[in-house]
Amino acid sequence: MARKALIYREIKRQKLEQKYYLIRRSLKKKIKKTRFLNKKWEICKKLQSLPRNSAPTRLHKRCFLTGRPRANYRDFGLSGHILREMVYMCLLPGTTRSSW
Template identity: 75%
Template sequence: MARKSLIEREKRRQKLEQKYYLIRRSSKKEISKAPSMREKKIEIHGKLQSSPRNSATIRLHRRCFLTGRPRANYRDFDLSGHILREMVHTCLLPGATRSSW
C-alpha cells in the first residue's frame, strides 16, 4: 500500500491539471501558430510558464486503483501487475486468461 500523502499529492495534481488544461492547450496552440517574431513567442511562453508547475500533464503518474502502487500498472485495468494476477487467478476478471507453463 502506498503512502497516503503520495496518493493525495497525485489527486491534487489531477485537479490542477483539469483546471488548467484548456489554458495550457490554448497557449501551446498560440505558440505554434505565432509568427516567427521572437518577442511574441516569448510573451506567450511566459503566460504558459505562469501556470502552476503541477498543472502539466507530464507530471501525472498512473497509480493502481486499489493499492496506489506507482509501478507496473496496466492501463486497461488500472491495476498493478500483482493485483491483476491475483484477480485473474480468483476469476474476478472475465475474459482474462491466466498463463500456466
C-alpha cells in the same frame, strides 16, 4: 499500499491539470500560430507562469486498489501483482492464467 499523502498529492495534481487544461492548450496553439520570436517568448513566459503541477506530464498513473505507482496496466487500472491475484481468483472476465 502507498502512503496516503502520495495518493492525495496525485489527486491534487489531477485537479490542477483539469483546472488549467484549457489555458495551457490555448497558449500552446498561440505559440504555434505566431511567427515572431518575441511574441513566442512572451507566450512562453505566460505558459511557464502556470503552476508546475498543472502540467499533464507530471501526472502518474496509480493502481486503483493499492495506489502503487509502478507496473500499471491501462486496461484494468491495476498494478501487476494485484492483476495476477485477481486473475488467479477468476475475478476478471476474459483473462486466463498462463500455463507453460
